[in-house]
Amino acid sequence: MQIIFLFYDGMTALDAIGPHEILCRLPGAKVHRVAKKIGAIHTDSDLLLHADSTLADVSHADILLIPGAGNATTLRDYPETLDWIKTIHQTTTWTTSVCTGSLILGAAGVLKGLKATSHWAALERLQTWGAKPVESRIVESGKIITAAGVSAGIDMALALAAKIAGQRIAETLQLGIEYDPVPLFNAGSPAKANPDILKALHAYMNAAFEKP
């Protein structure tokens, strides 16, 4: 089972590493971290990740995962990457995204007419690509699964693990990473957040986002 993570400069590390920690432990998983070039990838938190394969090295995927980025890029300056996503998508069993990775799927042309989610601050931008934004932590549209912001990738990966390998293995993976979350505050979604904090963070993030 070939599991492909797209890596690119500016990506958010946890968008990929949360799901990676789960999906790489699926029975039969062969994982590749793919980018335009092999080598260091500069994430949006200054942490460096490492791509081990180039786009040209990969011609199919059973699972494709596209992480998001702090600037909500659609990768529009990298049409060859978008073309690659569209091509690989034709070969996948599951095409997935975390956070604003769904905007990249949109720009690659694979979300037209489909329900999808994204980071809450970027959700409406899905309409640019003909997708139907849904305020939900995980949205499944056929073989495409999109997850909400950053940490939602962990929930998405466990749900995907259950689909692929069954509940017993998904629960084993969950117990392995001791995923029994107890957030100190009940403030992790727009519906639950303090309205002042929500407004301020939305303005801050929008200012950092790529122009629509």
Add this chain to the structure above:
Amino acid sequence: MQIIFLFYDGMTALDAIGPHEILCRLPGAKVHRVAKKIGAIHTDSDLLLHADSTLADVSHADILLIPGAGNATTLRDYPETLDWIKTIHQTTTWTTSVCTGSLILGAAGVLKGLKATSHWAALERLQTWGAKPVESRIVESGKIITAAGVSAGIDMALALAAKIAGQRIAETLQLGIEYDPVPLFNAGSPAKANPDILKALHAYMNAAFEKP
């Protein structure tokens, strides 16, 4: 505010990257990812991370974070790293660990007589180092905060963010990573897991662990 993540070969990526995604966004944060050598770090999921500083480059930390490893290493083969931890610990405001990183803190000699937690499968091993194992997601003993397995680092980092920067900033960081977890199954701790799964995973993990 100097935030130091210890990186080492065999570490679990998510142990570090979960907290990193939060702590690096604290106001005034200067983050360094420190290892014996600058360069690629092989995690236990084959993913490569990158250390940007050596142990010798770092002589103090406001926050020190030690991640765990799939083989529950105490780093006993690297006494210079344990000495470094002990020295840096004397300079910290907060010394923290995620998962079996607490065994490393124990081996460095800083947990004697203190309550601490770890990954559930390694919890009793804390006694080797004179620590008192506590079945809890986060354990605070003076300036030392230990977190349970892997994903518990996210909860720990948010709690630490609140201590350092206040509830408003912690809630902002939580909303930023949309941390509103909804695990598909209620199976992420030993108390909640299917007993058969717990037993099988415990045996599997123990076999992979470093000899006590």
